[in-house]
Amino acid sequence: MLDRGVLRHDLEMVRQRLAHRVEPGILDDFTAADARRRGVLTEVQALRGRRNRLSKRVAMAKRSGMDAADLVQESRKVHAQISELEDSARTLNDETQRILSQIPNLPHPNVPQGPDESANALVSHWGEPADVAFTPKPHWELGVRLGIVDFERAAKLAGSRFAVYTGPGAKLERALMNFMLDVHTSEHGYTEILPPFIANSRTLYGTGQLPKFAHDLFKLEESDYWLVPTAEVPLTNLYADETLSPNDLPISLTAFTPCFRREAGSYGRDVRGVIRQHQFQKVELVKFASPETSYGELERLTSDAEEILRRLGLPYRKVLLSSGDMGFSAAMTYDLEVWLPGLGEFKEISSCSNFEDFQARRARIRMRHPGGRRGKTEYVHTLNGSGLAIGRTWLAILENYQEADGSVTLPEALRPYAGAERIARSGVLE
């Protein structure tokens, strides 16, 4: 959520920076509603002040044994006036809140302005595709032939966009989870968290999924429970309504969770294989940082995610998203895109963002100001990124490490976790 004051005092700046992110009308809607809200609020507050002064006079009169009937009478009248105005004050307040909660974050000035991914900026490349003498197959062909993933039985159990992993397929997923968590906790300094995979509305509001993106989420019936679409939601909200000490920052958390997404509106996109599923597993990285250090922390978090790709020997590129391609809550986002030789394209495998104070304001996560600045508090900056999406890492390994005979050699770093060197043509680990 943006600061109301910024919208009020710097509307033109906001308008420019949100050029590719909102329909201009919403900013005017807010401005108009907010002006009405402030008008009524000023009036209500003046009346309340009057009532408070009258009450004090009643108290004084009673204490000195005088008759206060007139004062009480007048105060009753004021009370009635307040009640009348309060309703419209509340309505107007809800209205501005509703509009404000649908306005996305301001992109950082270094973010390229543009309507969509065509304006994204390539930052760097790493690795080269394996030089092979055959045409690489897509992972769904490899996986089904090896018998390590089963889409038909998954469809029977749940429907389309689900997968059942079997034998070495399941173990590879588990190996990736442990490998990523180990690297992030013992080498990158993250604290491992195992959060609930269900969250309430307030929590989803805090990170910006609600109210605007309810249609992307799975809601549980007859409850205020939602399946989490990413561990970002429980991890970031861990400190909702809290005031952190600057000495504790930055806080770095990591978690393995399944992620549940409706993927409504993506019909026809990525329909084959495990690229886009209603449930996928992910190791997430989340940081809480002071405003002064948050962009340095974004670089570190991104490189922590990159480190996983490097250790696994997966070629990738790093892209700075344009203002029109970024998510709703982000101020700056790097996407890491892994090379998939079977599909012949780069595919997002991690998205690392600094949300600045946008989520912190919604979730009310503050920090006390360091260095004797009169105990003032300010909002922390929140960051997160995938470290990495496990399903996509799984398929990237299949596609990048496939051999001519359809077997898959496992990357060195993963072998201790898989207890094997390869998935043989017969579909067994050995």
Place this chain on the structure above:
RNA sequence: GGAGGAAUGGCCGAGUGGUUGAAGGCGGCGGUCUUGAAAACCGCAAGGCCCGCAAGGGUCUCGGGGGUUCGAAUCCCUCUUCCUCCGCCA
């Protein structure tokens, strides 16, 4: 599921209708003292919103919401969460 109890500022904790936005302690920050530190002492410190160029003023907030009252942290209703005991269960 049943029966009790509880929820106060960064933390602990006082406070049952009228200068209590809130005693006291701890923790934090600044200072005095000290070569430095500790101790001691002094001082400063809640958040949101509204009016204002500012200085400053106002208003709301004692788990959430509603109510009683001229006036509510204090009384009533309701919801949530936590604790204890019983039941059930992995």
